[in-house]
Each structure stands twice: as structure tokens, then as C-alpha cells.
Amino acid sequence: MRPIYILNGPNLNRLGKREPEIYGTTTLAEIEQWCREAAGERPVVFRQTNSEERLIEWVHEAIDEADGIIINPAAFTFTSLALLDALKMFKGPIIEFHISNVHRRESIYHKSYVSMTATTMMAGLGAEGYPIAVKALESLIARGAR
Numbered sequence: 001m002r003p004i005y006i007l008n009g010p011n012l013n014r015l016g017k018r019e020p021e022i023y024g025t026t027t028l029a030e031i032e033q034w035c036r037e038a039a040g041e042r043p044v045v046f047r048q049t050n051s052e053e054r055l056i057e058w059v060h061e062a063i064d065e066a067d068g069i070i071i072n073p074a075a076f077t078f079t080s081l082a083l084l085d086a087l088k089m090f091k092g093p094i095i096e097f098h099i100s101n102v103h104r105r106e107s108i109y110h111k112s113y114v115s116m117t118a119t120t121m122m123a124g125l126g127a128e129g130y131p132i133a134v135k136a137l138e139s140l141i142a143r144g145a146r
């Protein structure tokens with residue numbers, strides 16, 4: 001069984017401390033544990049970076065290794081054509097994930113480059129949405145979605 005990749009972008013290492021009124025008090029380590037539990041026997045590659053280059057390299061790795069991707073690109077969602085181009089090469093399902101509802105926030109958060117290639121997008125469920133995304137990705141993989 002091939003792994004799923006759960007990739008997290010800039011500043012998400014600060015979850016639990018950063019703007020708790022928006023992002024809550026759950027840490028990224030807690031989210032990782034929830035995701036691994038939700039995945040059951042399926043291997044999970046769970047990573048976070050503040051570097052656009054590293055995030056793209058991990059997408060390249062996933063192209064060769066993974067059955068699916070959950071990506072919370074954070075600020076790169078709205079700025080990175082390079083990330084979009086990398087994700088377009090992935091042949092499996094991609095869930096774009098955001099802790100907050102980006103559409104209820106300032107207009108700069110309304111245009112996602114990642115959405116142009118993602119299979120689906122989940123937003124506004126809080127940190128608790130990550131394991132829900134894992135289950136949704138499993139379903140997408142099982143039915144061969146892209």
C-alpha cells in the first residue's frame with residue numbers, strides 16, 4: 001500500500017500559538033497523530049515547511065511515491081504558480097485543505113492557485129478537519145478519482 005502525503009506550508013509549525021482565534025489551539029503534532037490514527041494501516045508522510053522550494057520537492061516525491069495528497073499550502077495557496085505546476089503533475093487525488101474558511105476572510109485569500117488542480121477543497125472545519133480529510137482522501141483513492 002502506497003502512502004498518502006499530508007503537506008503543510010508556512011507558519012503551520014506555529015499552530016497552537018498563532019492566532020488561536022482563527023486557527024485554534026491544536027498543535028501540528030496533535031494533528032499529525034489524528035491523521036495517522038485516521039489512516040489506519042495506510043502509511044502517512046506528514047510534513048511541514050516554511051520553504052516553497054521544499055514543499056515543491058515533496059510534491060515531486062509524492063508524484064513517484066504516493067496514492068494521494070492532502071495539502072495545506074497556507075500562504076502559498078494564493079501566490080505560488082510553481083506549486084500549482086508541481087501539483088498538476090500528480091495523477092492521484094489532491095485535497096486542498098484550510099483550517100479556516102478562507103472565503104470568509106479578506107479578499108486576498110479568495111483566489112487559490114491550488115484549487116485549479118485539486119480534486120476537491122476543504123475549508124473551515126478547524127484542525128479537526130484533518131482526519132476527515134484523510135477519510136475523504138481514502139474514499140477518493142478507492143474510487144480512482146483525480
